[in-house]
Every structure is written in structure tokens, then in C-alpha cells.
Amino acid sequence: MEHPEETDALTDRMPLDAGDTGYGSVMGPGLSGGVGGSETAPLLIPEPEPEPTVRWQPLTKAELEAAAGGPWWRRLRCYLVFLFWMAWLAILATSIAIIVTSPRPVATPLQWWQKCVFYQLQPNMEAVGSEGITALCEQLPYLRSLGIGALILEGLFHKEASPLNITATDGSLGTLPQIQHLLIESNKAGLKVVLDFCKVDLYGAGNKPPNLSATVENSLRFWLEQGVAGFAICDTDAAYSEKILLEWRGVLRQFSTKEEEERIVVVKQTQDILPALNNSDQRNTTLVDVVMRSILPLSLQPLSAQEVAHAIETHLLTKEEDTWPSWTIGGEASHELKNLLLVLMMTLPGSPTVKYDEDIDQTQNTSLNIGSSQGQKNEPSDTHTDKEKARRAAVALFTSLSHSRAREEALLYGSFTFLPFNTSINSSSSSSSNSTLASPSSPTILAFLRSWGCVHFLVLLNLGPEIHGLDPAWAPSLPEAGVFVSSTGMNRLGSTSLYTLELQPHEAIVIKLFEGGSYS
Known part of the structure; x- marks a missing residue:
């Protein structure tokens, strides 16, 4: 048992507040751990109250105008929108004006004989077959699939046949019912038929009956009723005169009720210059629809490459008359030039006439x-x-x-431009002057251009036995790039550059030119 005196003495030596020594202090509510603050500190610290949230609401008109810069901004925005639409309309109007006012080629409506390929043959040819007309009838759909549009039937009438009756055909070439059957089958296949009266003595050389013209007209009506699309005569026949052709035109007009059924007169030009009908060029163009011209002159032996080149160049440099031409080979050339002449006929202005x-x-x-x-x-x-x-x-x-x-419109009625140019033999550069030939001894390289609008077809003809390359400076105004359309060997495909192109011997090439980056 302790004594009170000892307790008081111990109390005096140990103070109750021992916070300064780091232990013995107990923090209570309201106490801060310091002297005199332990009884005021709370035991639990309360969470802070959340801040008041701002509730969203749309801006007023005044606030919106203040944020947008004021009332002037609305006027500026309306002005900019107005300028945008006005500029767009101005561009549209300018584009339309450029399209309307820019010069462009006008397509002349073509008749059926101006768009088709003529095929000239005799029904009794040995190559056609022993049955003649029957074999030809079986081939009509095949000929149409090749792109042929009209047949010119030769040799159906005797040269010395009676002028009073041209409805009687040569029996060896087919009877009248067989010819009528051929006409029916041709119309079914979509092929026109032109009867060849060239060098047939329709009007007689001696005594002429008084009603001869009426008899010939009746015979023409007979064949027109059978579905014949027209007749072919020579420029040396008696029928080639203004008086007779006027009579024929009156008969043909009676059967030309529709555009696709219009009947025609074809004149085979056998002379260097087509004789004028009473020196009346206007009557000549109206009375004759097609003039068939030969590219090569008639010769007893095949023409050389130089002779063929000269004949072709003569036709290319000669401006033709207003009458619609139909080109045929005419004379004989070497077999190596056969395909080249075919390419030439098919790409010249006019209608090609291909012989059997x-x-x-x-x-x-x-x-x-x-x-x-x-x-x-x-x-x-x-x-x-x-x-x-x-x-x-x-x-x-x-x-x-x-x-x-x-x-292709350019090949149908496009413009024609002859192109003289420099060439280089075996792809070596040539220093020749502006001439068609690279040198006096080299074969002629011919070329021409068929153009329609921005579309150009370049036709190159190498009539010699050597390889030729084009001089890069031969036609600087033409596009360099192009794509092959056709060639005599049918071995040219894809795109090409004129500066790297080489023409093989006796080769013809058709190239469709286009600007760089364009595929029109």
C-alpha cells in the first residue's frame, strides 16, 4: 500500500501531458494532438460535400450571337453561301457554252451502200461448188457474219443477150427460179444483191425497136420486185448516158420507199477519168450513186512493188469527185501484197468492193x-x-x-490526210530530207490518217521487202502512243509507240492513236 506522500511526489516528477515525447497522447474528438486541443478534434472526419453541378441549358439568342461574333457573322455566312452557288452556276454555264460553241464534226447521215462492204462474185465459180446457186445460198449467213453487206452478182446474163429480155439468165449459171430463191435467201440473211449488167448489150448496137426503153424498164421493174437492191453498169455502156439514167432513176424511185430499201446505180470506172454526163457534174452526182474505181491499173503481168506503190500514192494524192467511191483492187500484184491491198481498201474513204x-x-x-x-x-x-x-x-x-x-466513225466518214514522212531502214536513223522515201533506192512507205474529232486512225503500208522503222521526227504533231487495231499478219496486239515501231516486209498496220493518259 502506497503512501499518499509518495504518490504526490511521483506526480510532481511525471507530467500528465507527454505529447512532446511522442507517446502517451491520445487524440480524442476535437483534439489536434497539441496542448489544449485533444478534446475538441472529432473522432470521424466527415466527407467533403459535393460541389453544386451546373445544369445544361441551350444558349439564348443573345448568348449565341455573342459567341458567334455578333449579328454580322450571319450576314457574312449568307454572303459566302451565295458566292459559292453563283460560282458553281458560272462554271456550269461556262462548260455548257464551251461544249455548245466548240467546233465539232457533224456526222452526215450515210446510206446503206455507204456503210457496207460489197462482195463481187459469180455464182458458178468452181470455188463455190458444183451446185452453184445452192452452195452460195448456204454461205449467205457466213458471209454476213464476216461483215459483208451486199453482193454484186456477175455473169448472170449473156453479153450478146437479146436487149428485149434481160429477165432470161444464163442457164449455165442458174435458172430463173434459182436466182429468185437466192434473192429471197439473201434478204433473209440481211444481204443486199446488186445485179451486174456491165458490158451487157441492153440497148443493142444495131437497129433498135421503138419500144426498147420501155422493155428495159419493165425488165428492171421485174428484178426490183424480186428484191434486187440495184444494178451495176460500166462507163462504156450505152446505159451510161444522162437520158437513160434519168429513166432508170424514175424506175428506182418507185421502189425506194424506205431509206434502207433505196435502190442504187453502180458505175464501174474502166477509164482513167470517169466521163461526165453532158458535162453536168450536178446531174452526174444525182444519177449515179456509187463509182467503182480500181486501185491498180490493168496489166498483163503482176505489178512490181514500186509500181504498186506509185499507183497507190497517185490515188492518195488525188482529190476525188463528189460521187461516192467504191474501191477495188483491179489489177494484179504479187501474192505478198494481197493482204496489204485489202487493208488499204478497207481503210480508204468510200465503200470497199472485195472480189471473190x-x-x-x-x-x-x-x-x-x-x-x-x-x-x-x-x-x-x-x-x-x-x-x-x-x-x-x-x-x-x-x-x-x-x-x-x-x-468506227473515223473509218466511215472521217477526214483523210496523206502523210509524207521520213523512214529509216532496219531501224537505223535516216538523214533524208522531207520526202516520202527514206532514200531514192528504198521502197516507198505510205501512210495516211483518218480523223474524226479527237479520234485518229493511222494506216502504215510497207510495200518493200525490207524492215523499216519510223523516224521519230516524221510527224511531231501526232500522238506518240497508240493501240493496234489490225495488221496483215494479225500478230500485232496491245499498245505501241510510234518511235519504236518497225514495219515488217509487205506489212500494213492500222493503229488507233491516243494522247498520253487517254484511252478514248
Whole structure:
């Protein structure tokens, strides 16, 4: 038991507040741990009260105008929108004005004979077959698929036939019912038929009956009723006169009720210059629809490459008359130039007239395939294979040219421009002056351009036996790039550059030119 005196003494030595020594202090509510603050500190610290949230509400008009810069901003925005639409309308009006006022070619409506390819043949040709008319009837859909639009039937009438009756055909070429059947089948296949009266003595050279003209007109009406699309005569025939052609025109007009059924008169030009009808050029253009001209002159032997080049260049440099031309080869040339002349005919202004070609004859191709499969003993199989490849290439070339001509406006009625240019033999540069030939001894390289608007077709013809490259400076105004349309070997595909192009011997090429980055 302790004594009170000892307790008081101990109390005096140990103070109750020991906060300064780091222990013995107990913080209570309201106490801060310091002297005199332990009894005022709360035991739990309350969480801070959340701040008052701002409730969203739309701006007033005054606040919106103040934020947008004031009332003037609305006027500025309306002014800018007005300027935008006015500028857009001005651009649109300018574009329309440029399109309307810019010069562009006007397409002249073409008649059916100006758009089609003529095919000239005799129904009794050995290549057609022993049955003659029947074999030809079977080939009509095939000929139409090649792009042929009209047939010119030759040799149906005797040269010395009676002028009183031209409805009587040569029996060896087919009877009248067979000819009528051919006309019916041709119309079904979409092929026009023109009867050739060239050098047929329609009006007689001796005593003429008084009603001869009426008899001939009745015969013309007979064939027109059978569906004949027209008649062909020579410029040396008695029918080639203003008086007779006026009578024929009156008969043809009676059967030309529709545009696609219009009947025509074709004149084969056998002389260097077509004789004028009483020196009346206007009557000449109205009385004659088509003038068939030969590219090559008649010759007893095939013409050389230089002679062919000279004849072609003469026609290219000669401005033709207003009458619609129909080009045919006419004279004879070497076999190497056959495809080149075909390309030339199909790309010249006018309607091409192709003479019968056994390479595109369906009967010949069929017989060749049969012979190749059976393996004839007389000829090796390689020979038959080469012939078959050549025929297929000829058909492909003909089809490519005819279809390109049918769908391309530039080849139908585009302008024609002859292009003299420099060439280089074997792709070496040439220093020749501005002339068509690279040197006096080199073969002629001919070229011309068919243009319609911004579309250009370039036709290049190499009639010589050597490889030729084009001089880069030959035509600086032409686009450099182009795409192959057709070629004699049918081995040119895709795009090309004129500066790297090489013409093979006896090769013709058709190229569609376009500007860089354009594919029109």
C-alpha cells in the first residue's frame, strides 16, 4: 500500500501531458494532438460535400450571337453561301457554252451502200461448188457474219443477150427460179444483191425497136420486185448516158420507199477519168450513186512493188469527185501484197468492193479441214496445216477490218490526210530530207490518217521487202502512243509507240492513236 506522500511526489516528477515525447497522447474528438486541443478534434472526419453541378441549358439568342461574333457573322455566312452557288452556276454555264460553241464534226447521215462492204462474185465459180446457186445460198449467213453487206452478182446474163429480155439468165449459171430463191435467201440473211449488167448489150448496137426503153424498164421493174437492191453498169455502156439514167432513176424511185430499201446505180470506172454526163457534174452526182474505181491499173503481168506503190500514192494524192467511191483492187500484184491491198481498201474513204477470195470461202475452208484430217497422199500434212493457218488468218483479217470499219466513225466518214514522212531502214536513223522515201533506192512507205474529232486512225503500208522503222521526227504533231487495231499478219496486239515501231516486209498496220493518259 502506497503512501499518499509518495504518490504526490511521483506526480510532481511525471507530467500528465507527454505529447512532446511522442507517446502517451491520445487524440480524442476535437483534439489536434497539441496542448489544449485533444478534446475538441472529432473522432470521424466527415466527407467533403459535393460541389453544386451546373445544369445544361441551350444558349439564348443573345448568348449565341455573342459567341458567334455578333449579328454580322450571319450576314457574312449568307454572303459566302451565295458566292459559292453563283460560282458553281458560272462554271456550269461556262462548260455548257464551251461544249455548245466548240467546233465539232457533224456526222452526215450515210446510206446503206455507204456503210457496207460489197462482195463481187459469180455464182458458178468452181470455188463455190458444183451446185452453184445452192452452195452460195448456204454461205449467205457466213458471209454476213464476216461483215459483208451486199453482193454484186456477175455473169448472170449473156453479153450478146437479146436487149428485149434481160429477165432470161444464163442457164449455165442458174435458172430463173434459182436466182429468185437466192434473192429471197439473201434478204433473209440481211444481204443486199446488186445485179451486174456491165458490158451487157441492153440497148443493142444495131437497129433498135421503138419500144426498147420501155422493155428495159419493165425488165428492171421485174428484178426490183424480186428484191434486187440495184444494178451495176460500166462507163462504156450505152446505159451510161444522162437520158437513160434519168429513166432508170424514175424506175428506182418507185421502189425506194424506205431509206434502207433505196435502190442504187453502180458505175464501174474502166477509164482513167470517169466521163461526165453532158458535162453536168450536178446531174452526174444525182444519177449515179456509187463509182467503182480500181486501185491498180490493168496489166498483163503482176505489178512490181514500186509500181504498186506509185499507183497507190497517185490515188492518195488525188482529190476525188463528189460521187461516192467504191474501191477495188483491179489489177494484179504479187501474192505478198494481197493482204496489204485489202487493208488499204478497207481503210480508204468510200465503200470497199472485195472480189471473190477463196481464202475466206467457207466451202474451201471446209474441204481443206477434211483433207487435213484424212491426210492426203499428194501433199504433206505440214502443207495443209500452213494453208489452214493462212486461211484462218485471212478470215480474221477480213473480219477485223470490216467490223472496225462498221463501228468506227473515223473509218466511215472521217477526214483523210496523206502523210509524207521520213523512214529509216532496219531501224537505223535516216538523214533524208522531207520526202516520202527514206532514200531514192528504198521502197516507198505510205501512210495516211483518218480523223474524226479527237479520234485518229493511222494506216502504215510497207510495200518493200525490207524492215523499216519510223523516224521519230516524221510527224511531231501526232500522238506518240497508240493501240493496234489490225495488221496483215494479225500478230500485232496491245499498245505501241510510234518511235519504236518497225514495219515488217509487205506489212500494213492500222493503229488507233491516243494522247498520253487517254484511252478514248
